[in-house]
Amino acid sequence: MEGGLLWLLWATLAVSLLYHLTNRRRRCSGGTGQKLPPGPKPLPVLGNLLDLRGDALHHTLARLAHAHGPVMRLHLGPTTAVVVSTRDAAMEAFTKHDRRFAARSIPDIARAFRFAERSMIWLPSSSPRWTTLRGILATHIFSPRSLAAVRAVRELVGRIRERAGQEIDVGLALYGGLINLVSSAFFSVDMVDDGETTATESAEELRQLMKEVVASLAMPNVSDLSPFLRALDLQGWRRWATGKFEKIFGLLGGIIDRRLATSSSAGRGNNNKHGGDFLDVLLELMSTGKISCDDVPGILFDVFAGGERRHRDHGGMGDG
Structure with a gap:
């Protein structure tokens, strides 16, 4: 076993050295024309x-x-x-040059299960599809009017007000409120109860899967550092992520299928107990051809994963 790992290490270094020497010769002969800091x-x-x-x-x-x-x-x-290491530099980079920075490199994990093709997170800002999806989110979910109408916001503020003078895990409270805000707007149901416990096993499974996937995007991966080794998937991250994405999109697909069945059974009676939530809006846009069937679960993932990412950045993930 150790001999096999040693052989793999030497083979990787040899291929990397060959790649480096080839690129160096190309740079010396032709130049890159790039101005790097x-x-x-x-x-x-x-x-x-x-x-x-x-x-x-x-x-x-x-x-x-x-x-x-x-x-x-x-x-x-x-x-x-x-x-970029300072606030001022980051502000300039992401306000004055946001279009350039939006064309980020895609981690190899995000390529698993064709996820990068489904998610607007990895689409270039010049893409017409990115513009369409961004407009849908801005109009139907993140507008001030839409957010104010979601009871999860009022409930979160009320819970924090009730605990005035007490210790509170702000990251956990905001995470629960954010997930409830999104799930209430999307599905007319809470996925997190009081910021601490989950309402259903499927909701907990979905939340846990997303947490694992978001955390994995920040893990070092030799396929990202050496793209010419990407096809080998030496650390197995892409195989691991494929299984996770299959489960996540299976759960989201189940939610969508149940809503379609509910809408079909309701028929023309205008008895919509969901009150026209965001999932209904997405399904209506899908029926008119403005978005595709693959876009719907991709949008759901992006918004929920964004909430998980924000929670993680504030130190909410205490697994280790």
């Missing part, structure tokens, strides 16, 4: 990976930013990355 000098093959050693990555990046500036270049193997 300053950064630490990279090593052959490894780039700046050794510069990122340490227990606290944010401390390491802060030290490098102090030496090279708030916008710096890092070579992660054969992949070039630009790191």
Whole structure:
């Protein structure tokens, strides 16, 4: 077993070295024409990976930013990355140059189960489909009028007000409120009760699956650092993500199918107990051909995963 791993390591280094030498010769002969920010000098093959050693990555990046500036270049193997380290630089990057930064690279995990093709998160901002989906979200779910009409917002504010003077896990409370806001607007049902317990087993399974997938997007993956090794899936992340996405889209597909069956049985009696929630809006848009059948579960995933991502960024994931 150890011999096999050692062979794989040497084979990877050999292929990486060949790739590096080939690219270097190409750059020397033709040039790239790119103007990159300053950064630490990279090593052959490894780039700046050794510069990122340490227990606290944010401390390491802060030290490098102090030496090279708030916008710096890092070579992660054969992949070039630009790191923005200060608030002012980030504000300029994501307001004045937001279109350029929107065309982000796609992690290999997001390619599993054709997820990157379903999700507007990974679509380029120049895509007409991205523009259509963004307009639907802005009009029907994230407009002030739509948010004000969702009872989950009022309930969240009420729960926090009731605990005035007491300790409260703000991240957990906001996460529960956010998921309830979205699920109430989408499905006319709460997925989280009081920010602490789940209402149904299927809701808990969906939430847990999304949490795992969102966390995995931030995990180091050799397929992202060395794209020419992507087909090998050396760490097995893509195979793992494929199973997770199959379960997630299976659960979302079940929700959609049940709503379609309910709407069909209700017929023309105008007896819509859901009050025309966002899922009804999506299904209506699908029936008119403005969005496709594949767009509906993709939109549902994007919004819920966005809530999970925000919860994780605020330290809400305490699994380890």
